Amino acid sequence: MTDFQPRRRALLAAGIGALLLPVTAGAGTAHADSAPPATDSFAALRARAAELATGGAIDPLDPVYTTALTSLNSSAAAQWAALDRSAGRTALWSDLAPVTAPSNFTLSYGRLLTLATAWATPGAALRGDEEVAAAVVEGLAFLFDRAYNPAKPESGNWWFWEIGAPRNLMDVCVLLHDRIAPERIANYCAVVDRFCANPDRRTNLPTLAETGANRADKAAIVALRGIVGGSADKLALARDGLSDARDAGRNSLFRYVASGDGFYLDGSFIQHNDVAYTGTYGNVLLSRVAYLAALLADSDWRITDAGISVIHESVERSFAAVTFDGLMMDAVRGRAVSRNRERDFHTGSGTTSNVLLLAMGAPPEYAARWRSIAKGWIERNTATPYLPLVGIAATRRASAVLSDPAIPAAPPPVGHTVFADMDRVVHRRPAWTLALSLSSKRIAAYEAGNGENLHGWHTGDGMTYLYDADRAQYSDDFWPTVDPYRLPGTTVDTRPRADAGSTPGTSTYRPANTVAGGAVLDGRYGAAAMELIGNGSTLRARKAWFCLDDAVVALGAGITASDGRTIETVVENRNLHAEGANLLTVDGRDVTDVVGRATPFPGAGWAHLEGVGGYVFPGGADLQALREDRAGAWSDINTGADTGGSGDTTTRRYATLWLDHGVSPADAGYAYVLLPGFSPARTAAWAASRPVEIVANTAAAQAIRVRALGLIAVHFWAAGSVAGITSSGPGTVLLRRRDEGVSVAVADPGRTGTTLTVELPWAVEGVRSTDDTVTVASGRRPVLTVRVGGSRGHTHAAELF
The missing domain is CATH 2.60.220.10 (Polysaccharide lyase family 8-like, C-terminal)
Structure with a gap:
C-alpha cells in the first residue's frame, strides 16, 4: 500500500502565480499517435511548470512575500551549507546515508529541489547562483549513478521508487533544464520511464491498477516527464490517465464510486479500500488535478473530460465539509495524525492552496464560492496563520483574494452531515463543531504501518473531536501525549496493546460490526449509532449520539465483557496545553488543584471545564475526574523512515472525565450530554431543567425527546x-x-x-x-x-x- 510522504505535504502548498504563461500549441485534444507539436510548446510548458514552483514574476520587495522568501532562504541555506561537494563523497548529505536507501535518495532529491527552487525564485538569496546550479546538476548525476537508475531493482517501500523520487527529480529538471546536458536529461527520463511509466499500473505489481491519489500522483509525474523530455505521447498518457482511458474509465478520478477508492456522492473519500482519507490522500488527489489543470490549460493536452466536475463538486461536498476554519479534521487524516511535521493546520493550509489553485481554471460560479470559502478559512485561523505556512506561489494567489474587497469571506457552515460511505459524522454549530470517527466491517478503525500511527488503536471506536475557539487542541502535541486508551467518546477495554504498524508495509483493522452511521433531519439535527466489538476482547457495546442545536447527547447500552478487565467510557480528555490552568469543577466543586490523582464523584450530576463547556449526567453517574501531566515524544507514535517524529519529550496537561463500568460488566450503560461553550451556571441550569428527555437506553433502542423542538430521535437495534x-x-x-x-x-x-x-x-x-x-x-x-x-x-x- 501507499506510504504518504512529507514531500506530498510540501507539494500541497505549491502552485502557480496569478498570471500564467501562454501555451499556444493549439486548442485541440492530442492523442498518442498525433503529430508532435513544435519544440517551443514544451519550452512554454516548462516555463509554466517553473512558475508553478516559484510563483513567477513577483515583486520580492512586496512585504507579503517576506515570510515565504525568508523561509525558502533559510531552508536553502541550511541544505547548501550541509551539502557534501567533495570528490570522494558517498552521500550528498551525511544524515542521508547510505544514499542507496530508498528514503535517503528520495529525500536527497527533495533537498536538491529546495536548492533549485531557491536558484530559480526571484528575490531568493541563491537566485541565479551558478555555483548552486552546478552543484545541483552534479548532485542529480551522483544520485543517478549511485542510487536511482533503470538498472536498480525496487526494494523497500515502492512509493519512494515510483512516486517520491521521480516527482522530485522531474521538478528539479524543470527548473534547471537548460543547465543539464541532453544525455543526462535522457537518463533521467529513462529512470522515470522505468519506475513510473504511466499512471495506470503499479510498476512492481503490474496487475494492480492505480487508484485515487496514487493515480493522480503518477499522472503529474508522467506529465512532467513529457515536458522535460519533449514527449507528446507522455503528456497524452498523463492526461488520459486521469480519466483511465486505458481501462475504459474503470479507475477514472472523474467519476463517483460506490465502493473502493475515490470520491462518493455523499462527500466521502476513501483510499486503501477502507480508510476515510479526505484529508491526506484526498488532498493529494485534489492538488494533482488542480496542478495539471493549470499546467496543461490551453495546450494540446488540456483536460477536456467533463467528469472533472466531480473534482469541482468535491471542494464543498468533501473538503469544506471536513475543514474547520482552515484546519483539516484529524478524523479524516488517517495515520498522518502521527506525523510530527504534518499537523492539522499543515494539511488545512494545503487544502486552501489547492482550492485557490483549482479556482483559477474552474467555472466562474464555482471559483467565486471557493475564493470566499478560502478567504473565510484564512481570516478565521489566527492561531496558525495561513501565509507563514505556504510558499510564494500560494501566497500570490491568496494575497490577491485577501486584498479584494469584492470577495466576501464565507462564514463557517452550520448543519449536520452524515458521511455514510466513510463512517464519519460532522455536526456544525456557529461556535463549535463535533466530528465522530466510527468504523465497521466496511471502514477501518485505523490504519498503521511502516512505523506510523503506532497507538491509533481506538481512533475509530467512536472518538469525538470537539473543535472550538481552541484551534490548537489537536495540533499542540496532542497525539504523542494523550492517553491513547482514553480518547474522548470511546468505550474501551483497558487491556495493554502492542504498538501497531511497526513492521514494513501498511495495514488496516476493520471490526466485525455492521452498524456505523445514522440519519440527518432537515440538514440540522442528527442521530448516529455504532455497535462496538472490541479488538481482541469480548467487549460489546451499543453507542448512540444525538446532535442538537446546543448539545450532543451520548448514550451507551449493553456494555458487556468477560475478560476480567476494567471497561471505561471516556467522556472527555482535553488538551490543556503546557500551562493547564483551566478551572475544572464537578457539581460546583473545584478539582483544579488535584493533579496526577483521579478523584471519584459518585452520583455526579454535572461537570464543567473552563474554556470548553459543560457535561451533564442525567440521573447521576459515578464519574472519575483526573488532571494529569502527560509526557511523550512524537517518536513514540511514529518511527517512519522519513516521517519519524522527534525524540524530544514534551509534556501537556489533560483534563479527563470517564465512567468506570467495572471489571467484566454485564449490560452496563451510560448517558451524558456535551454542552460546548456553556458556562458553569448554564450547565447547572441545564442539568436541573433537563430539556432533553432520554426515552430509551437499552440494547434494543436508544432514544431522546426534545419537547421544545417537537423532536424525537431513535436508533432501533x-x-x-x-x-x-x-x-x-x-x-x-x-x-x-x-x-x-x-x-x-x-x-x-x-x-x-x-x-x-x-x-x-x-x-x-x-x-x-x-x-x-x-x-x-x-x-x-x-x-x-x-x-x-x-x-x-x-x-x-x-x-x-
Whole structure:
C-alpha cells in the first residue's frame, strides 16, 4: 500500500502565480499517435511548470512575500551549507546515508529541489547562483549513478521508487533544464520511464491498477516527464490517465464510486479500500488535478473530460465539509495524525492552496464560492496563520483574494452531515463543531504501518473531536501525549496493546460490526449509532449520539465483557496545553488543584471545564475526574523512515472525565450530554431543567425527546416501539413536528435491511414531498415504507402535513 510522504505535504502548498504563461500549441485534444507539436510548446510548458514552483514574476520587495522568501532562504541555506561537494563523497548529505536507501535518495532529491527552487525564485538569496546550479546538476548525476537508475531493482517501500523520487527529480529538471546536458536529461527520463511509466499500473505489481491519489500522483509525474523530455505521447498518457482511458474509465478520478477508492456522492473519500482519507490522500488527489489543470490549460493536452466536475463538486461536498476554519479534521487524516511535521493546520493550509489553485481554471460560479470559502478559512485561523505556512506561489494567489474587497469571506457552515460511505459524522454549530470517527466491517478503525500511527488503536471506536475557539487542541502535541486508551467518546477495554504498524508495509483493522452511521433531519439535527466489538476482547457495546442545536447527547447500552478487565467510557480528555490552568469543577466543586490523582464523584450530576463547556449526567453517574501531566515524544507514535517524529519529550496537561463500568460488566450503560461553550451556571441550569428527555437506553433502542423542538430521535437495534414510533427492524429514525407539518428522516446504518416500515405517533393528512424510496400511508397512525436496500446507509426523507 501507499506510504504518504512529507514531500506530498510540501507539494500541497505549491502552485502557480496569478498570471500564467501562454501555451499556444493549439486548442485541440492530442492523442498518442498525433503529430508532435513544435519544440517551443514544451519550452512554454516548462516555463509554466517553473512558475508553478516559484510563483513567477513577483515583486520580492512586496512585504507579503517576506515570510515565504525568508523561509525558502533559510531552508536553502541550511541544505547548501550541509551539502557534501567533495570528490570522494558517498552521500550528498551525511544524515542521508547510505544514499542507496530508498528514503535517503528520495529525500536527497527533495533537498536538491529546495536548492533549485531557491536558484530559480526571484528575490531568493541563491537566485541565479551558478555555483548552486552546478552543484545541483552534479548532485542529480551522483544520485543517478549511485542510487536511482533503470538498472536498480525496487526494494523497500515502492512509493519512494515510483512516486517520491521521480516527482522530485522531474521538478528539479524543470527548473534547471537548460543547465543539464541532453544525455543526462535522457537518463533521467529513462529512470522515470522505468519506475513510473504511466499512471495506470503499479510498476512492481503490474496487475494492480492505480487508484485515487496514487493515480493522480503518477499522472503529474508522467506529465512532467513529457515536458522535460519533449514527449507528446507522455503528456497524452498523463492526461488520459486521469480519466483511465486505458481501462475504459474503470479507475477514472472523474467519476463517483460506490465502493473502493475515490470520491462518493455523499462527500466521502476513501483510499486503501477502507480508510476515510479526505484529508491526506484526498488532498493529494485534489492538488494533482488542480496542478495539471493549470499546467496543461490551453495546450494540446488540456483536460477536456467533463467528469472533472466531480473534482469541482468535491471542494464543498468533501473538503469544506471536513475543514474547520482552515484546519483539516484529524478524523479524516488517517495515520498522518502521527506525523510530527504534518499537523492539522499543515494539511488545512494545503487544502486552501489547492482550492485557490483549482479556482483559477474552474467555472466562474464555482471559483467565486471557493475564493470566499478560502478567504473565510484564512481570516478565521489566527492561531496558525495561513501565509507563514505556504510558499510564494500560494501566497500570490491568496494575497490577491485577501486584498479584494469584492470577495466576501464565507462564514463557517452550520448543519449536520452524515458521511455514510466513510463512517464519519460532522455536526456544525456557529461556535463549535463535533466530528465522530466510527468504523465497521466496511471502514477501518485505523490504519498503521511502516512505523506510523503506532497507538491509533481506538481512533475509530467512536472518538469525538470537539473543535472550538481552541484551534490548537489537536495540533499542540496532542497525539504523542494523550492517553491513547482514553480518547474522548470511546468505550474501551483497558487491556495493554502492542504498538501497531511497526513492521514494513501498511495495514488496516476493520471490526466485525455492521452498524456505523445514522440519519440527518432537515440538514440540522442528527442521530448516529455504532455497535462496538472490541479488538481482541469480548467487549460489546451499543453507542448512540444525538446532535442538537446546543448539545450532543451520548448514550451507551449493553456494555458487556468477560475478560476480567476494567471497561471505561471516556467522556472527555482535553488538551490543556503546557500551562493547564483551566478551572475544572464537578457539581460546583473545584478539582483544579488535584493533579496526577483521579478523584471519584459518585452520583455526579454535572461537570464543567473552563474554556470548553459543560457535561451533564442525567440521573447521576459515578464519574472519575483526573488532571494529569502527560509526557511523550512524537517518536513514540511514529518511527517512519522519513516521517519519524522527534525524540524530544514534551509534556501537556489533560483534563479527563470517564465512567468506570467495572471489571467484566454485564449490560452496563451510560448517558451524558456535551454542552460546548456553556458556562458553569448554564450547565447547572441545564442539568436541573433537563430539556432533553432520554426515552430509551437499552440494547434494543436508544432514544431522546426534545419537547421544545417537537423532536424525537431513535436508533432501533431491533424491531420495536419507542415514544410512539414503531419500527419493523433496525434503523435510525428522526421525527420533528411543527405547525407546518412533520419532517421524517430514516436510515439503515447497518445496511442489513431491504425495507423498513416506520409507524408514526402523530396523525398526518397528506404528503408534501418524499424521496423516491419512501411511500406513505397517511392517517391517524401514518406508516412510512422505506426501501433502504442498496442505499448504503444514507438518509431517506419525507415531509408530511
